[in-house]
Amino acid sequence: MAKPVLYSYWRSSCAWRVRIALNLKEIPYDIKAVSLIKGGGEQHCNEYREVNPMEQVPSLCIDGHTFVESLSIMHYLEETRPQRPLMPQDCFKRAKVREICEVIASGIQPLQNLVVLIHVGEEKKKEWAQKWITRGFRAVEKLLSASAGKYCVGDEITLADCCLVPQVFNARRFHVDLRPFPIILRIDRELENHPAFRAAHPSAQPDCPPEVAK
Numbered sequence: 001m002a003k004p005v006l007y008s009y010w011r012s013s014c015a016w017r018v019r020i021a022l023n024l025k026e027i028p029y030d031i032k033a034v035s036l037i038k039g040g041g042e043q044h045c046n047e048y049r050e051v052n053p054m055e056q057v058p059s060l061c062i063d064g065h066t067f068v069e070s071l072s073i074m075h076y077l078e079e080t081r082p083q084r085p086l087m088p089q090d091c092f093k094r095a096k097v098r099e100i101c102e103v104i105a106s107g108i109q110p111l112q113n114l115v116v117l118i119h120v121g122e123e124k125k126k127e128w129a130q131k132w133i134t135r136g137f138r139a140v141e142k143l144l145s146a147s148a149g150k151y152c153v154g155d156e157i158t159l160a161d162c163c164l165v166p167q168v169f170n171a172r173r174f175h176v177d178l179r180p181f182p183i184i185l186r187i188d189r190e191l192e193n194h195p196a197f198r199a200a201h202p203s204a205q206p207d208c209p210p211e212v213a214k
């Protein structure tokens with residue numbers, strides 16, 4: 001079976017979620033870099049639109065299929081590769097994982113996505129991103145106050161953690177004041193040195209510009 005191919009951009013938080021899940025499950029994969037900025041964005045070219053009709057990353061070619069949408073991709077991985085489970089057994093905890101994933105993937109990231117920031121304009125984009133990330137993080141922090149153990153839901157790493165860490169990176173990129181979110185910060189710190197998270201970090205990606213890569 002061919003090695004999975006992930007269409008990714010080094011700084012994309014959505015592609016980063018999938019990179020973490022692939023790494024945690026120890027699934028080897030190749031990366032096809034899609035520059036979201038070069039020449040107005042390679043995600044908009046005809047060839048890539050055939051891969052992902054939303055003109056976004058990530059997309060994952062695996063098992064002879066192409067999948068789009070990071071949450072959907074991670075659930076496919078979870079269902080087909082049960083090693084190192086990223087969803088709890090318990091139904092209540094599963095629902096809590098999905099809640100946190102949804103708040104981040106539907107309630108925060110889309111509002112600060114590149115295509116939206118371009119529309120908002122250079123002058124206003126920082127203030128805009130701060131507003132919506134802060135609003136979403138207030139909800140995430142509240143949910144975590146009931147669900148978190150060592151990680152977002154209990155003491156095992158789940159899909160919620162795969163979503164949280166990249167979103168914290170985005171928050172820092174837009175200089176969001178993270179002091180009101182101690183649980184988010186604690187979990188982010190807990191995971192920053194985990195090998196699967198480190199290998200998925202933007203600075204470790206093959207398409208990361210050399211001046212950013214450490």
Ligand SMILES: N[C@@H](CCC(=O)N[C@@H](CS)C(=O)NCC(=O)O)C(=O)O
Pocket residue numbers: 011012013014015036041043055056057058068069070071105110113114115116
């Ligand atoms: N719901 C999608 C969102 C994907 C998404 O927004 N990707 C961003 C990067 S994180 C993107 O490709 N943006 C390109 C653009 O806005 O033109 C998912 O979870 O995969």
